Amino acid sequence: MSAWRIDTADARAAWLAVVVAVIMAACVALWPAPVMASGAADPAVAATQEGVAFGIDGFERNAKGTARAMDGQPAGYRFPLLDDSNVVVVRTPANVLVYVDADAAQAAGFDCEDADDQAALRRMLCDLDAAHSMGGAVLSDVEDPWLFTVEPDCVQAPYRYRFCVAGENGDAYAVVDAAGQADAADAVAAADDIDLGDGALWSDDARLVAADQVSLAAEPAWLEGLGAFFARIDYRPLWVSIKTAGVALAVSFALGLLAAWRTMGTTSRIKGVLDSVFTIPMVLPPTVCGFLLLMVFGQSTAVGRWLIDHGVSLVFTWSAAVISAIVVSFPLVYRTALGAFEALDSQMLDAARTLGWSEWRIFHSLMLPLGWPSIAAGTVLAFARAMGEFGCTLFFAGNYAGITQTIPIAIYFEWMGGDTDVALFWVLVVIAFSFLVILFINLYTARSQAYRSLGYIKGRAGADALHVGSRVQGVQDAAFLDDDEAAGGDALRIDRDALRELMRTDAAAGAAVGAPTGAVSTGRGSSSPSSATRDGKGGR
Numbered sequence: 001m002s003a004w005r006i007d008t009a010d011a012r013a014a015w016l017a018v019v020v021a022v023i024m025a026a027c028v029a030l031w032p033a034p035v036m037a038s039g040a041a042d043p044a045v046a047a048t049q050e051g052v053a054f055g056i057d058g059f060e061r062n063a064k065g066t067a068r069a070m071d072g073q074p075a076g077y078r079f080p081l082l083d084d085s086n087v088v089v090v091r092t093p094a095n096v097l098v099y100v101d102a103d104a105a106q107a108a109g110f111d112c113e114d115a116d117d118q119a120a121l122r123r124m125l126c127d128l129d130a131a132h133s134m135g136g137a138v139l140s141d142v143e144d145p146w147l148f149t150v151e152p153d154c155v156q157a158p159y160r161y162r163f164c165v166a167g168e169n170g171d172a173y174a175v176v177d178a179a180g181q182a183d184a185a186d187a188v189a190a191a192d193d194i195d196l197g198d199g200a201l202w203s204d205d206a207r208l209v210a211a212d213q214v215s216l217a218a219e220p221a222w223l224e225g226l227g228a229f230f231a232r233i234d235y236r237p238l239w240v241s242i243k244t245a246g247v248a249l250a251v252s253f254a255l256g257l258l259a260a261w262r263t264m265g266t267t268s269r270i271k272g273v274l275d276s277v278f279t280i281p282m283v284l285p286p287t288v289c290g291f292l293l294l295m296v297f298g299q300s301t302a303v304g305r306w307l308i309d310h311g312v313s314l315v316f317t318w319s320a321a322v323i324s325a326i327v328v329s330f331p332l333v334y335r336t337a338l339g340a341f342e343a344l345d346s347q348m349l350d351a352a353r354t355l356g357w358s359e360w361r362i363f364h365s366l367m368l369p370l371g372w373p374s375i376a377a378g379t380v381l382a383f384a385r386a387m388g389e390f391g392c393t394l395f396f397a398g399n400y401a402g403i404t405q406t407i408p409i410a411i412y413f414e415w416m417g418g419d420t421d422v423a424l425f426w427v428l429v430v431i432a433f434s435f436l437v438i439l440f441i442n443l444y445t446a447r448s449q450a451y452r453s454l455g456y457i458k459g460r461a462g463a464d465a466l467h468v469g470s471r472v473q474g475v476q477d478a479a480f481l482d483d484d485e486a487a488g489g490d491a492l493r494i495d496r497d498a499l500r501e502l503m504r505t506d507a508a509a510g511a512a513v514g515a516p517t518g519a520v521s522t523g524r525g526s527s528s529p530s531s532a533t534r535d536g537k538g539g540r
Helices: 003-031 103-109 116-132 184-189 221-233 236-264 268-283 285-296 302-308 318-342 346-354 357-386 391-396 407-416 420-478 497-515 530-534
Strands: 054-062 077-081 085-090 097-102 146-149 153-156 159-166 171-176 202-210
Touching: 003 318, 054 077, 054 116, 077 202, 085 159, 085 171, 097 103, 097 153, 097 159, 103 202, 116 146, 116 202, 202 420, 236 268, 236 318, 236 357, 236 407, 236 530, 268 318, 285 302, 285 318, 318 357, 318 391, 346 357, 357 420, 391 407, 407 420
Parallel strands: 097 146
Antiparallel strands: 054 202, 077 171, 085 097, 085 202, 153 159, 159 171
């Protein structure tokens, strides 16, 4: 047995080592390699090229813009630009527009009409755009023509493109509106038949400077770069996720067990209704759950208005994040607990009731201990589900760093913001956490099954021992029988020499397994030697 345990432990350790190695290899393979042009100090924002007088600094990619009308911002479909951006790239349905500020081009030594300068700028823009693509389309795959211009306006019917448009708050935008109108507001009003968002697939912007003005720095060592990476990560989403999931699990655990217990005691018709109500959050899309919570607790319903009037505002708060996690994790606790309770022997529960046990005592003394393995697995899954909630939390609680921003929300917004490295870091954290959850469930389940298997094996061994002992005792009982044929119809006729040999063989087997000696009888007689004799003598 000890050798088997050692072998099993070694095999489990080897299996874990293989899994860890696979995860580490996947991390190395998936981690985005730095994409940098020749001489680039920071591949995310800067690029230069050998033999070229100019370079790019402060690069940013905007995957989506907005057409929402806001005070102080220009009308139209707009992309926000970084401060001091003088290069704007817009991917249109027909081509790629590259706007370069005339003064910046002259200062950097860029000739907008020179084919070599255009090709060099295009290569740098493509390299940086690929580093910021976040898995989407890239400029390097565009076969449509590139149009370089120093004009702040460009018309490609039915759209008009305006570059570096200043807003009232000092911000700058790249704007798409309808062509053929002198005033921008009139152009937007005339765009009833077109979707301005279709006029620009995405936008890039950067600063064009002389090559010697690009912020070059020595590339840090691997260890220093890793330390700098971890130093710039905001770890608050991890704390928010753990805190939110922990509180949600405590509430879901209590409510789930109570709901499963009370559902068992109801009639079949009511039970079906309750089960549907308690389970429906499991099958609804998370965004639907978030929308319903937003409607219920917002100002759109009487309940929400009543709560707000009494000083209870839940929308876009940490409490809303907890409620969202409870809604999505509760069905997992409820379903596993209900399945565990329904699998119990109803006769055992009825027997406890006949002994005068209360329903509460039956619940916590019988149902909970016997159904705990399944309940524990469901509880761990519910915690993982609360940790991974995204849609319902984002809809109902919003995205506020340090308050409602959980790890899944941080992944989405880091990716949308172009920080793919940080997004991938949080992805690996979630993968590692999920792996640990599954491993815990498997180990706990294996342990429970091992105890049951051990009990089954012991039971079989005891039954075999009882069988051997019964056979020995039965032979011993038969030794008291008389071989007189006239003794009675139930008497046994046996060969005494064969009986002695059989007794020696079976006695040795019974002693080897430690069998009891007072078991069942043979023939139609009873279990004791005296009764066997009595039956054999036919009432003597």
